[in-house]
Amino acid sequence: MAVTEIAAPVRATSPRPRSLWSDAARTFLRNKAGMAGLVVFVLLLVVAVFAPLLTPYNFLTQNYSAIMQGPSARHLMGTDELGRDILSRVMMSVRTAVLVATLVTVISAVLGTLVGALGALSGGWVDAAATWLMDALLTVPPLWFAAFVGVATRPTITNWTTNLFTATHWDIFKDAVVTDYLVVVGCLGLVSWAGIGRIVRGQVLALREQEFIQAERALGATNWWIVRRHIIPNVLGPVIVALSVSFGYAMLSEASLSFLGIGIRPPGASLGQMISDGIGRYRSAPHLVAMPGLVLAVVVLATNFMGDALNDALNPKARQR
């Protein structure tokens, strides 16, 4: 046993060293669960982008002669209590969820990186304030915080959009769904960056003390060189992993807020809203809850698998298990 352990690192198969990224790509491609997650994720994005072209029916068209039907050839996921095609509604809801999750992920990536890096690099009271802010945000479960903020700010945001409409007469500000998007993206963005911020801060702090950074400094490297050449590539891995998981979590959060009736509301389409509508009728028509629910579960599962695989791929030290 001891012999194999010593022999293992000496691999004759790789003649020249591979870069972190090509090594990561190879590891990721070999991970079956991760690849399955990636396939689902890509499918999700395709559905989200092309949903209006792909839906077999209009997602709002009601058909009173086909109410609460189970899955069939005409309606693959069945119909809801107003005779609307569930598959079409699920596809449009995926579009909603992906749009929200993309915006929330971008916001949390930018805010988290800025606050985390700023704290770690400047130290002192700036760091103390940044850490403290992130701790405060993580004290209450994020979804509760988002829900409170969403409820409390919705009237104000509605006022803003109304004022913007009277000022510009652009139709986009008259749309109630746009207001819903602003509320949901705003409150989820506000609470979800703290996790990323903590990761960035921890990574930068750990890197700053490493010998190779100090050696670079001694050789006369500028701060900008060190940040570009060493800090960014080393922080990028953990951040990508965190972002891929938080994308799924943002989709779930959007659905949860909409389930509570404080996220995306009709006529906007949302998985949470569909589930909430079906919850009073699941005893006789379980597909009303099961169809959007299982789509949501598959999405969360896929992003988790993807996150795990990315973690394996981008974090070579954690690979020995």
Place this chain on the structure above:
Amino acid sequence: MLRYILRRLLAMIPLLLVITGFIFVIGQYGAGDLAAYLTAQQSGGRIDPALYALNRQRLHMDQPVIVRYGDWLTHALHGDLGVSYITQGQPSVNYLIGQALPISLEIGLAALLLVVLIGIPLGIVAALTRNSPVDYAIVGGATLLSSIPLFVLAPLAVYFLVIQVHLVPSVGIGWHGLFSQQSILPVAILAANSCLTTVRFTRASVLEILSQEYIRAARARGLARLGLVLRHVLKNALIPVLSVVGLTTSYLISGALFLEIVFNLQGFGLLTYGALRSGDVQTLTGITLVTALLLMGTNLLTDILYSVVDPRVRLAA
């Protein structure tokens, strides 16, 4: 130890101030004009300017928001969380939370107990049968159960287990104390949805211990596998698992919200749901304070327990 606890308690104060202050302020600015709402209710839909002015004064809305927050804080420190103006009959927030919280705490503690009693053994079994079908089944099952959102898992479980299979009686599912048949389903669903962290953490922790030198030494001495696990592995592997309890509490609190909506349990989650739907800022601020206290308390407790169980962990005073 005492100094450590004191320091931690002191550190909580500014955090609590910021959180409640934030919720209070955005609530006052954002959630609509409470005085106008009350006036419209009292005078049948019309806004009577005199009554409106009176209501504003009664709610201290003529004072700056900082003063109002100070007022709220002084009352909160005396254990009075204010009045829920929007709820019918205008009950005190204390009464509402006092009615709802015990139910949720009982459900949460029962679920936590279930998570610990089932999650830890499953994690140990998964670690001992690493990369076998048993391991994959345990970790995969826990992953699947926690990936399905609670508001989907609960209705589907009721549909399959109660309506199709009649596993538990279909009459009166809800909360009737810890040992009633009707309470099993909600608690089991909540536990199943939140057990993944415990299973994975236990598994990783046991694997970590199994790779230590002293385990190899014990094995070389010829200790049988079961004795090895019981005597050396468990004792050390379970210490890190303690910290999962704090994390799981956070899940359970979020989960209570959806569980109580689906099963219509009159607990903390349903109270929150109602307050969210009606924009009841007074109740929401009180709920925020209680939630933050609960979570901070659990975290402090697990940290203290951690240092008691593991003498290597010194609490920095």
